């Protein structure tokens with residue numbers, strides 16, 4: 001360890017993105033990337049052409065980007081209002097902060113709330129790992145509670161008692177995903193009621209990264225709840241994961257703080273242009289969603305037929321697959337083998353301690369997923385799965 005580095009960073013490992021074909025970790029050149037919940041569809045050629053035209057004719061690469069993001073924030077506010085069925089003036093640019101992916105906004109929220117020993121965060125595992133990872137890199141303690149094993153609802157009793165125990169530093173932020181990743185369930189009425197009951201000095205971050213797939217949002221409630229903010233991203237349904245654009249919606253005071261802590265030119269001009277083009281052409285881009293949802297239904301129905309698998313309902317563009325319990329063989333070991341076999345066949349999925357998260361891909365990818373999961377299970381040692 002370098003002597004000038006903060007001592008707690010010694011235990012950290014760098015985030016490992018999924019392997020590209022030029023890494024030492026060999027994966028087949030043509031693999032199905034179903035491990036990061038992106039849209040399976042690239043931006044349509046006509047939109048890439050528009051973007052290329054903007055790049056050639058409008059963007060001056062010697063100039064800094066628009067650091068205020070005003071035009072983009074106005075376009076986002078219009079979309080947010082429209083998608084929640086609100087009046088066109090309900091949210092304005094002053095209610096929006098834009099980040100280099102919503103990952104950046106998560107870090108800004110942590111900086112604005114908990115840094116300097118002022119607060120801890122609460123998460124219910126399994127959930128999106130970056131809340132915990134980013135908090136720890138900032139030296140912010142992470143309090144974790146579990147979820148119901150069947151429907152993945154947050155253990156609300158444990159969550160409430162974690163807050164009442166008043167840890168040092170106290171819980172300042174609760175992060176939830178709606179619908180949750182990796183378990184694909186939307187917030188229930190009980191979870192929402194608990195979030196509403198939280199005191200005003202606790203910030204509630206509702207991450208709606210998958211809103212366009214779930215079509216459930218709490219945006220309509222945001223105006224009355226000044227301790228709630230919503231995160232969204234262009235990385236999923238809007239097909240711009242490569243360009244890193246996310247946004248936060250909240251009351252003007254909270255947004256003003258986020259604007260204070262962000263880097264001045266956090267979004268490249270190209271990314272700003274791409275997000276604007278995506279919003280202007282949202283009908284075209286979001287047209288693929290019904291097909292993805294019907295593919296999801298087919299995938300769930302077909303995988304549920306396998307006696308070794310347990311698939312739960314999904315409100316989004318990925319599914320969570322667990323193995324039926326088999327006391328004679330540890331689940332995590334079998335899941336690792338299954339994950340490795342799928343990778344060997346050419347399908348990347350996300351391995352978690354209790355299950356596998358599989359993104360819904362193109363129809364061709366999904367049919368390969370079905371065949372490969374079945375083949376991988378057939379080739380497992382009989383004692384590794386319960387039939």
Ligand SMILES: Cc1ncc(COP(=O)(O)O)c(C=O)c1O
Nearest residue numbers: 101102103128181209233235246
């Ligand atoms: C729940 C959730 N939030 C945020 C993100 C990150 O999004 P972005 O690409 O905008 O950083 C992801 C990405 O997988 C996610 O699943």
